[in-house]
Amino acid sequence: MRVPLTICRRDFLKRATALVGGGALLGVGSLGCGKRSGNGAPQEGAGGSGTRPRVAAATAGSLAYDLVIARKAPAAELVRLAFDQLGGMDKLVRPGQQVCLKPNMAWAREKGSGACTNPDVLGAVIDLILQAGVAAKDIVVFEHTRDAFTTAASFSEIQAVCDARRIALVNGDSQQVYDAQEAPEGTKFLKPFGENEEVASDLMEADVVFNMPVLKQHSATGLSMGMKNLMGAIYNPRRYHGGKDADPDSGSQELDERIVDLTVLLKPKLTLTVLDATFVLREAGPKGDIGTPGDELQTLIVGTDPVAVDSAGAQIFGMAPDKVGHVKAAADRKVGEMDVDKLRASDRLAEIDGPAGPAKGQADADGAAPTDSSDKAG
Amino acid sequence: MPFPPTRRLRWLVQVLFLIGFVVLLDITVVPLPEGLPTDLYLRLSPLNGLVTMLARREILYTTLLPGLATLLITALFGRVFCGWFCPMGTTIDVFERLALRRRRYPLPDPKRLDRTRPIKYVLLTGMLAAALLSFQPAAFLDPISMVHRSYIAVVHGPIHNLAQDARDVAYRPLRARGRRIQPGAAPRVYHLNAVILAMWGTVLGLSAVQKRFWCRHLCPLGALLALVAHLPLLRRRVADGCTHCMRCERDCKMGCIQEKGRSYRSRECILCYNCESICPVDAVSFPLGAGPEPGRDSSHQLGRRRLLGGAAAGVLWMVGVRTSVGHARTAGRSDLPNQLEENTKSPRRIRPPGALPERQFLQTCIRCGECMKVCPTNALQPALGEGGLEGLFTPILVPRIGHCEERCNACSRVCPTGAIQNFRIEEKRDKFILGKASINRSTCRPWYGGKKCSICDEHCSYDAIDTRMIDGAERPVVLEDKCTGCGICERMCPVTPVAAIEVSARDERRPLVDEGLSPLSGFTSQ
Structure with a gap:
């Protein structure tokens, strides 16, 4: 068979476009994440960032507390308790809003190890958001993992949690999903017209952002909590570790100061920090050794002030907050409140007892700190 | 003009097997699908299995079984593997149809062909000799290994990266419409893809000289199968009505028809059914039978001198390659x-x-x-x-x-x-x-x-x-x-x-x- 094939330029261009486009779509279609739910109701002003009218986010003032600590219950129950105390999820999200959740899913570690956010906590929060009337397609879970995305998502069971609820779990490997953000006032290393920060556009364009870290020991920053977890929402966290144009005066505290910079940048976007302390990784953090179960503290800390949540987290861990470099630095720079007792908190930390009782005084904190790295910073 | 049934069927089988090959490669990603033989095509090459077992001096069942099936089919029916199933052969066919569409090949000269066709036996002998001395030669010459390597580094890599770019471009507009896709994953890089392409491109490019040049003259797997295809059951028969129009001789993929269409070299025939389909008087057929056919020439041009030359070349090849990196030793414990x-x-x-x-x-x-x-x-x-x-x-x-x-x-x-x-x-x-x-x-x-x-x-x-x-x-x-x-x-x-x-x-x-x-x-x- 000889099909007479005469081809002109226009034909060629048509075919080439179809071929390339088709191939690309094939690739796109075969790996689409988060199945489409509903018929994708058209949104007003579907365009780039900023054109979509925002539904006003709930203000902190409308909540019953600034900080809630829920304890001694299964993970899903903790979430329900905490949000009930806050005043209900309805105060935080409304139907039609875009919601971004930022768990800690950095590593290929199992539920219960304390290296990643407990999938049960994440799942329960998503369920509450869905019950509040937000469509599944308007919720996105974002993470820039450290281990390979697929293994981290599957071992942490977060992929399963998202799939079961038809929520998109977005892989932050591609630089294209980040937008450079101009440095705001009050940063040290981020400078206007100098060093920008590439932040996940899913987070920046969401109406409601829940930072959902896990409480764990960290070899570089003493502890990893809410502020540290924000490093998984940027493209290049590697730069934080002593870049070549680093401020020579800041010395070894540069990492801490940069984490505070990031908090300054993102704090206006953060609706809530949900700190998971159901299982706590006490040593070899942030990743931990395989098979080492986390310390089961059955605690959840929810609050509007990222610094206060981290401060409470440090105390739950058994460390004085001012011994955690970036928490201290954030308080010094007035980014948030380190003294939890000054807030409208549901519990006084001092009244909490049990195996993970907080550091009553700062004297016993040193002993509990697994590395001395925080001493230097603090 | 549509192809007659058998030739059309052959194209269909070829395309399906090439698609199967590409699909199996495509799903070779983490998480791996359970229970699917992603390396099936590699195991179908008996040459891979043979040289690996010779080099290892060990029976490797995993590598052996599908290759034995290929040998069995070849012994029964001739080189259908080359004509119908081989992903390299199909790639060459597709390349010829697309890139060399206008090429008018001269009428093959059987004498000249006979001079160069035995090269593949020499290469095969060289590979076997090198393998006997514990050297793995498949890297350079096995077509199945080569076609995998080439598709992975030269075809899959760029297409994957293009698809990831497309995802990146589509991500935000789709998101704005309430539809979410995964943004692009990290691009794949394959060092040496240019070297791999050069090797593969040479194999394909030689088709500009003659159809299926690689298969006719160079492919050591084809040589092995040609040796096995001693008495195939499918044999070409030319009826009396043949007008000696030479169209089959000109159209034969392997250039194995001679004497104005009357006879053919059965070891070279890959049963592509081109001659059957193109015959204007329908004189050519491939009946199933065991009796002798007058037009069948099953000589293999193997010659003692060529065998020895090939073996010597294989040994020199092995020693030369090893000498270049400072461990020329072959004897002794390999572990x-x-x-x-x-x-x-x-x-x-x-x-x-x-x-x-x-x-x-x-x-x-x-x-x-x-x-x-x-x-x-x-x-x-x-x-x-x-x-x-x-x-x-x-x-x-x-x-x-x-x-x-x-x-x-x-x-x-x-x-x-x-x-x-x-x-x-x-x-x-x-x-x-x-x-x-x-x-x-x-x-x-x-x-x-x-x-x-x-x-x-x-x-x-x-x-x-x-x-x-x-x-x-x-x-x-x-x-x-x-x-x-x-x-x-x-x-x-x-x-x-x-x-x-x-x-x-x-x-x-x-x-x-x-x-x-x-x-x-x-x-x-x-």
Whole structure:
């Protein structure tokens, strides 16, 4: 068979476009994440960032507390308790809003190890958001993992949690999903017209952002909590570790100061920090050794002030907050409140007892700190 | 004009098998599909199995079984594998139809063809001789290995990257419409894809000289199958009505029809049914039968001189390649390292986990590239000189591109020959050591610049890096006994382009996995 094939330029261009486009779509279609739910109701002003009218986010003032600590219950129950105390999820999200959740899913570690956010906590929060009337397609879970995305998502069971609820779990490997953000006032290393920060556009364009870290020991920053977890929402966290144009005066505290910079940048976007302390990784953090179960503290800390949540987290861990470099630095720079007792908190930390009782005084904190790295910073 | 049934069927089968080949390659990703033989086509090549077993001096059932099926089919029906199933052959056919559409081939000259056709037997003999001396020749000449490597590095890589770019471009507009897709994953890179393309391009480009030039003259797998196709049951018969119009002689893919269409070289025939379909008087048929056919010429032009020449060339090839890297020794134990090899090995020749001891590894690895395709971090790359010339295209770990993911055994599951032994994820950390990391204290920021940095410590999956207070500052140190050489520290190190912590193949540990290979490991592996 000889099909007479005469081809002109226009034909060629048509075919080439179809071929390339088709191939690309094939690739796109075969790996689409988060199945489409509903018929994708058209949104007003579907365009780039900023054109979509925002539904006003709930203000902190409308909540019953600034900080809630829920304890001694299964993970899903903790979430329900905490949000009930806050005043209900309805105060935080409304139907039609875009919601971004930022768990800690950095590593290929199992539920219960304390290296990643407990999938049960994440799942329960998503369920509450869905019950509040937000469509599944308007919720996105974002993470820039450290281990390979697929293994981290599957071992942490977060992929399963998202799939079961038809929520998109977005892989932050591609630089294209980040937008450079101009440095705001009050940063040290981020400078206007100098060093920008590439932040996940899913987070920046969401109406409601829940930072959902896990409480764990960290070899570089003493502890990893809410502020540290924000490093998984940027493209290049590697730069934080002593870049070549680093401020020579800041010395070894540069990492801490940069984490505070990031908090300054993102704090206006953060609706809530949900700190998971159901299982706590006490040593070899942030990743931990395989098979080492986390310390089961059955605690959840929810609050509007990222610094206060981290401060409470440090105390739950058994460390004085001012011994955690970036928490201290954030308080010094007035980014948030380190003294939890000054807030409208549901519990006084001092009244909490049990195996993970907080550091009553700062004297016993040193002993509990697994590395001395925080001493230097603090 | 539509093809007559058999020729149309042949095209259909060819296209389906090529699609199957591409699909099997495409799904060779993490998470691996359970129970699908992703390396089926590699095992279908009896040549791969034969030379690997000769080089290893060991029966490898996994590699053997599908190849035996190919041999059986060839013995029964002739070289249908070449004409109907071979992904390289189909690629050549498709290339000819697309790129060489206008090419008018001259009428083949049987005498000239007969002079060059035996080259493939010489190459086959050379391969077998080299394999007998424990050298793995498949890397250079086996078409199935080559076609895998080429599709992976030359076709899959760019298409994957294009698709990821398309995802990146489409991500935001679709999101704005309430539709979410996954943004682009990291692009795939394959070092040496230009070299691989050059090799493959030569094979395809030779078709400009004659149709299926590679298959006619060079393919050692074709030579092996030609030897087996001694008395095929499908034989070409020319009825009396033949007008000697020469159309079949001109149209034959293999140039194996001679004497004005009357006779053909049955060992060269790949049963493409072109001659049957093109005959204007329908005189050509391929009836099933065992009786002698007058027009069948089953001579193979093998000749003692050619055999000896081929064998000598194979030996020289083997010795030459080995001499270039300083370990010309062939005798002796292949499972124990020799001192010269140890001293001269490249520090960057980091093998994947489960890799056999180096000498056995080189004998067993057919350089198909499946491990590189499946590696989730893109860490496995074809070696140029790191493994010596003998190690060309063998997989090495390039930590700056990717690390060996702690909880992954994908490469060991797709390896068709067991050069990367199948192991369980749980035994990975205790059994294999790819190399050791060491810190360069004159570039490491905490050591040299006094900065606070412990990225290597943070990322280490094996708790093998400790941040210690040394001389008034916190500095990372490698705990040699825990380091497995996975390379995540080197990958993540903020010092670029040469990381301040680097893995070398020093102190690698590559034991044999106890249970060995199950006969069906590739099909059922966990």
